[in-house]
Amino acid sequence: MTCSRRSFLTAAALALSAAAGRPAAAEAEKPVLKFKDGKFRILQFTDLHTAYNDEEEVGKSAKTVQRVGEMLAKEKPDFAVLTGDLVTKEVDLLSGGLAAAWENITRPFDEAGVPFAIAFGNHDHERQATMPEQLAMIDRAKMNLTYSADPTHPGAGTCWLPVLGADGNEAARLWCFDSQSYPTIPDMGTYAWISYEQIEWYRAESAKAEASVGHPIPGLAFFHIPLPEIWKVHNAEAATGTIGEPPCPPDLNSGLFTAMIERGDILGVFFGHDHDDDYAALYKGIALVYGRKTGFGSYGDMGLERGGRIIELTEGKPGFDTYISVPQGEELSWSHWK
Numbered sequence: 001m002t003c004s005r006r007s008f009l010t011a012a013a014l015a016l017s018a019a020a021g022r023p024a025a026a027e028a029e030k031p032v033l034k035f036k037d038g039k040f041r042i043l044q045f046t047d048l049h050t051a052y053n054d055e056e057e058v059g060k061s062a063k064t065v066q067r068v069g070e071m072l073a074k075e076k077p078d079f080a081v082l083t084g085d086l087v088t089k090e091v092d093l094l095s096g097g098l099a100a101a102w103e104n105i106t107r108p109f110d111e112a113g114v115p116f117a118i119a120f121g122n123h124d125h126e127r128q129a130t131m132p133e134q135l136a137m138i139d140r141a142k143m144n145l146t147y148s149a150d151p152t153h154p155g156a157g158t159c160w161l162p163v164l165g166a167d168g169n170e171a172a173r174l175w176c177f178d179s180q181s182y183p184t185i186p187d188m189g190t191y192a193w194i195s196y197e198q199i200e201w202y203r204a205e206s207a208k209a210e211a212s213v214g215h216p217i218p219g220l221a222f223f224h225i226p227l228p229e230i231w232k233v234h235n236a237e238a239a240t241g242t243i244g245e246p247p248c249p250p251d252l253n254s255g256l257f258t259a260m261i262e263r264g265d266i267l268g269v270f271f272g273h274d275h276d277d278d279y280a281a282l283y284k285g286i287a288l289v290y291g292r293k294t295g296f297g298s299y300g301d302m303g304l305e306r307g308g309r310i311i312e313l314t315e316g317k318p319g320f321d322t323y324i325s326v327p328q329g330e331e332l333s334w335s336h337w338k
């Protein structure tokens, strides 16, 4: 964030920023997230898999962007989150290249006036641009709230966003993590793990928030690659929804779930990555939840209608209601209340 932009902070955002040490997302030219009539509705999109390397992919990408717009019009959420694998192949056939590919994804949110954040997926890391460069492309959208809280973190876009309550104080917190891509150390499995730096940052920010208000602030976390704990609930007894393929978390467990348990503030963790899974389950008091694949590109063999997941928070009540939303209706309602 630049100094000149900081000068546009609203009074409420300034107070919150001062209390929590949070930088960019509360800037006045950016929307502020707030409960409305005691509710806050989030629409999760995942695995858009837009690509512009052949004509078929170009066609699927157009359909995907259209579906995002349809879902925003149907649900009119207060906020949307995209949990990765968004621009997943090369963009040779798109005039304007990678920036235009990101603009195609962000345009429906600007048109609908819905603030959004992005958590990058492993395929987003394969583009011919760094993650900070791609985040800068995304930040051209006026509705974008994604920022990098600490530029030394791997990838980009690991951050938190406050949701204000009726009294103007932070009533809930949304956490986004870049779950990165592939291990740089040989023979450590297919997928990378969330780094110790990111986990240490989460622990410190969470503790600061609790110290400032006297209790943990209820939070939701969003990222692409599921946590290794997903294996504990990958069965019909635990899960509500589609179990269509084995999960692909990292082989190694860097401890984010344990940190969340110790901090006691996270109600649920929301992923993408495994296109044929869309279930919700509870593990040791934290919900582990897949989104519904949104994009028409890439695999998806279960015949699942492309859509998104609604997550509805209620101010003052720790928990949430959730369901899968598709153009034709709603599926798989599930709730987690503490």
Ligand SMILES: [Fe+2]
Pocket: 047, 049, 084, 085, 121, 273, 274, 275, 298
């Ligand atoms: Fe994917």
